[in-house]
Amino acid sequence: MLEGMKVKVGPQFYQYQVGAFEMVPTLLDEYGAKKVLIVHGTISWEKAQPRLNFLQDDRYEFTYHQYTGECSYYGADLIGEIVKKEQIDFVIGVGGGKLTDLVGYAAHKYNVNFGVIPTLSSNCAPWTPLSVMYKESGESEGKSEHFLRQACFFITDPELVIDSPVNYFVAGLADTLAKWYESEAILAQDHLKNEPFLQMAGYTAKLCEEAITRDSAKAIQDMKNQELSDEFVRLSEIIFAVAGLVGGLGDKYARNAAAHAMHDAMSKYIPECHRYLHGEKVAYGIFYQLAIEEKWDVIDQLMPFYQELNLPMSLHQMGIYPEDEAVIDQLVEFIDSKEKVHLIPLPITKEMLKTSIEKLENYIN
Numbered sequence: 276m277l278e279g280m281k282v283k284v285g286p287q288f289y290q291y292q293v294g295a296f297e298m299v300p301t302l303l304d305e306y307g308a309k310k311v312l313i314v315h316g317t318i319s320w321e322k323a324q325p326r327l328n329f330l331q332d333d334r335y336e337f338t339y340h341q342y343t344g345e346c347s348y349y350g351a352d353l354i355g356e357i358v359k360k361e362q363i364d365f366v367i368g369v370g371g372g373k374l375t376d377l378v379g380y381a382a383h384k385y386n387v388n389f390g391v392i393p394t395l396s397s398n399c400a401p402w403t404p405l406s407v408m409y410k411e412s413g414e415s416e417g418k419s420e421h422f423l424r425q426a427c428f429f430i431t432d433p434e435l436v437i438d439s440p441v442n443y444f445v446a447g448l449a450d451t452l453a454k455w456y457e458s459e460a461i462l463a464q465d466h467l468k469n470e471p472f473l474q475m476a477g478y479t480a481k482l483c484e485e486a487i488t489r490d491s492a493k494a495i496q497d498m499k500n501q502e503l504s505d506e507f508v509r510l511s512e513i514i515f516a517v518a519g520l521v522g523g524l525g526d527k528y529a530r531n532a533a534a535h536a537m538h539d540a541m542s543k544y545i546p547e548c549h550r551y552l553h554g555e556k557v558a559y560g561i562f563y564q565l566a567i568e569e570k571w572d573v574i575d576q577l578m579p580f581y582q583e584l585n586l587p588m589s590l591h592q593m594g595i596y597p598e599d600e601a602v603i604d605q606l607v608e609f610i611d612s613k614e615k616v617h618l619i620p621l622p623i624t625k626e627m628l629k630t631s632i633e634k635l636e637n638y639i640n
Contacts, residue, residue, distance in 0.1 A: 282472055283404045284523045286391070286426040291512050293503075295430045296392070299329045299367075302428045306388050308365035312338045312357055314378050316370040319394035322438055323369050327392070338363065342370075345409045346377040348416075354381035363387060365427075371443070372400035372553065373409070380406035383422035390428040395439035396511035397447040398553055401429050402519025407539075413549045415542035429516070433508050441498050445584050446554025447514040448487050449561070454521045455484035456561050457532040460568060461618045467528060476525025483513050483521070488580055495584070532615050533567055534560030540609040544602055547595045551587070558586040559593065566635040567628065568621065574638070589639035596636065603632060 290298055303311065313330075315323075320341070324330070330337060338361050343350050354377070357363060366389040368378030375391045382389035393401040400407075404425045408416040462468065462477045490506040497504040522530035537560035541548045548556060558581065565574050581588055590596040597603055607629045610616055617623050 277467075277470055277473075280470075280472070281526050282524060283423065283425060285402050285516070285519055286429040288428040288430070289516060290428075290430050291433065291508075291516065293432055293434055295432050296327055296329065298430060299327075299390070299392075299428070300332055300334070302390065302430075303329075303335060303365060306365060306427055308335065308388070310336045310338070310361060310363050310365070312340060312354070312361065312363040312366045314340050314342055314354060314366060314368045314370075314374060314381075316342060316344070316374055316394075319370045319439070323392065323394050323435055326432060326435055327369070342374055342377055343411060344373070345411050345413065346373040346380070346406055347409055347411050349411055350377050351381040351384055354378070355385040358385045358387055365389065367392060369394060371395050372398045373407075375401040376406035376408075379404065379424070379426065380408070380420050380422065383420075383424045388427050389424075390430065391426050393429070393431045393515055394435055395443050395447075396436050396514045397443040398450045399515055399519035399522075401426070401515050403522060409542075414546070415539050433503050433511065436511050437498055437501060437503060437507060441495060443552060443554075444498055444511065444514075445491075445495060445586070446552035446558075448491050448510065448554070448584065449558035449586050450554035451483050451514045451518040452487050453531065453534045453557050453561050454518050454529070455480040456564060456573075457534050458521065458525065458529040460620055461528050461532065462525070464620050472524050472526075473528055476521050476529035479517060479524065480521045480529060483518055486510060486513055491580070492583060527615060528618060530615065532619055533564035533610065536560070536610045536613045536616050537563045537606070539613075540606040541595075543609060544605045545595050545597060548593070551593065555587055559588065559590070562588050562635055562639070563631060564619075566631040566638070567619065567623075571638065589636050590632075591636055591640050603629060606632070 368375045369392045378389050391401045405419045405421045407419050458480050467473050494506040494510045497507045538556040587593045607625050611625050
């Protein structure tokens with residue numbers, strides 16, 4: 276029996292199908308919502324708004340707030356001010372990962388129910404009860420806020436999701452692929468492998484890996500052609516929903532490890548990396564974790580997939596390798612400070628973490 280294990284499976288209600296937005300009023304009524312705050316972005320909001328017929332329902336009083344573009348403590352407090360001033364009893368976030376993270380954290384902080392309407396499939400942020408925090412400048416705050424409250428609903432329509440940038444979808448595939456490579460070695464340990472919820476987390480992570488490596492090329496092409504194929508719908512659902520189950524079922528043992536720690540370190544200490552999407556940085560992080568584990572054969576197996584999706588494999592390839600060695604030391608210090616990295620069943624040291632960066636650069640380049 277694992278002490279302190281926290282299972283937070285997912286939103287109270289989930290639906291992903293054409294016409295799903297018709298369900299929103301029923302759910303608002305379930306929670307007794309009357310004064311609803313809609314938090315939204317810009318371009319995604321322009322595409323989503325015409326599909327949201329419930330906004331014309333005069334049973335609800337809607338207030339609208341365009342977020343700053345970052346999931347920040349400042350942005351959460353802006354939402355909190357509106358919640359208090361307008362006596363909001365429900366918040367709906369319409370947008371991408373940073374927006375749904377922001378709404379989740381603000382709802383937790385200001386004690387209000389919330390739902391999410393994701394407009395793209397780029398990560399599992401809409402599903403998970405945690406928010407990755409940034410400064411308004413885009414710099415990572417270096418931590419996530421993990422909270423107990425989950426969304427009352429997660430509803431979206433594949434006709435909306437397919438009309439989003441393809442590069443975000445590709446980044447989402449990479450971010451989701453990390454679920455397997457970060458958790459595989461951790462969950463295989465003798466003291467963990469017979470825990471039922473961890474077993475389910477492992478099975479779910481493997482399901483993600485198999486579907487992504489098998490169907491990504493077709494799903495991406497179908498998205499470019501605006502064709503709602505089974506492959507596109509399945510993989511987009513895996514990215515923003517099924518992937519979230521991995522950490523929900525497996526807690527810290529299956530949420531993330533060195534790949535995401537490297538992402539966070541890069542976001543904090545290499546400002547030039549901000550031009551890359553979250554999943555693109557995590558894609559490099561997968562190779563970094565595999566280098567730590569010295570699984571060079573797995574890197575070899577993944578290379579054709581990375582090349583097909585044009586995913587980054589090294590810092591040099593991304594054009595962001597730090598010239599100052601002190602920055603490398605900062606990355607290593609940060610990564611070493613993360614408990615999740617030390618869950619990997621290896622004797623993790625700063626020297627090992629630093630050497631792995633160099634080994635990977637040499638191997639790829």
